[in-house]
Amino acid sequence: MKMSRKNWVTASISKKFSLWNLLALSVTLFALVSFALAHPSGVTYHLLKKYSFGPAEGSTREYFDYITVDSSARRVYLSHGTEVKVLDADNGSVIGNITGLKQDHGVAIATEFGRGFITDGAQAKVIIFDLKTLKVIGEAKADKDADSIVYDPASKRVFSMNGDPHNATVIDAKSGDAVGTIDLGGGPEFAVADGKGTIYVNIEDKNEVVAIDSSSLTVKSHWPLAPAGTPTALAIDTAHRRLFSAGRNPQMLAVLNGDDGKVIQSFPITAGADAAVYEPETGMLFVSTREGVVHIFHEDTPDKYSVLGTVKTEFGAKTMGLDSKTHNLYLDTANFGPPPAPTAERPHPQPTPILGTFHLLVYGQ
Secondary structure, rough: OOOOOHHHHHHHHHHHHHHHHHHHHHHHHHHHHHHHHHHHOOOOEEEEEEEEOOOOOOOOOOOOEEEEEEEOOEEEEEEEEEEEHHHHHHHHEEEEEOOOOOOOOEEEHHHOOEEEEEOOOOOOOEEEEEOOOOOOEEEEEOOEEEEEEEOOOOOOOOEEEEEOOOEEEEOOOOOOOOEOOOOOOOOOOEEOOOOOOOEEEEHHHHOOOEEEEOOEEEEEEEEEEEOOOOOEEEEOOOOOEEEEEEEEOOOEEEEEEEOOOEEEEEEEEEOOOEEEEEEEEOEEEEEEEEOOEEEEEEEEEEEEEEEEEEEEEEOOEEEEOOOOOOOOEEEEEEEEEOOOOOOOOOOOOOOOEEOOEEEEEEEEE
């Protein structure tokens, strides 16, 4: 049947509208997909599991610090006062306890040598243990207030950051011997390694990051962190040479270029930042604070970062680890009682953790 001119015009217009609608839909879908790729869902994190533990052996107060996740070995190391509690990363069961410590802080893993290293600030030592048996096999003299610790695969050395003496103790990972000390010029906090011979350290009382040459054992750079300050938490994107330093006064996250120290962007965060982790698979960055908040950011490009949102956890859950296999976050804290009375040394004391209430929180999507 022959189509009339009127029907032909109507059909042509309808066809054009259909093409335009299809084009518009395609553009919309492309934009949505592009946004989704650039901004992966990071604000849907929720509590998956909670594991509770009794007091550490010999402890008279509840104390906890760094969390170290060994994703390949499926282990989580919890610094818990006088012990390091070692858990199965998948089911939370206790694999073992490394005891006999006085006040432990950080744990560094040197898988190639089958060894782990624990800072004990009260003993001014680094305790060395076997990764298979979890038995203590040695120790190295560090310095008082030994705190953060990092293994550098480039130099095969372990670096203990000693807060009060303002220095770092360097240990040969294979022999377990202390091989040097580095004057940092200020109180070190968290440290990270780039895998190519540079160690970066937050210097809390100087509001700066220093870069250490792990071969010559010298400080090669001092970089200011303004507008951030009093830096504690530190993470690194090794592929793009970016550092993420979170501080407490002012309460800011600063993103730095790892080659020249230039501050690229900064963001406000809540009080008491104490841990930061970066996930290269998703480009997501997490910062945890004492206020019970995890801030989530995304690396859109190495020079542009965006805020994805926050996750409410529990008060005191300021330390954190990331499982790169499951993408789960591990945070630990305790129940808290009222703060003690103010003193001249501590005019604004924090609430006190209650002995025997230590617990681990696991968050995922």
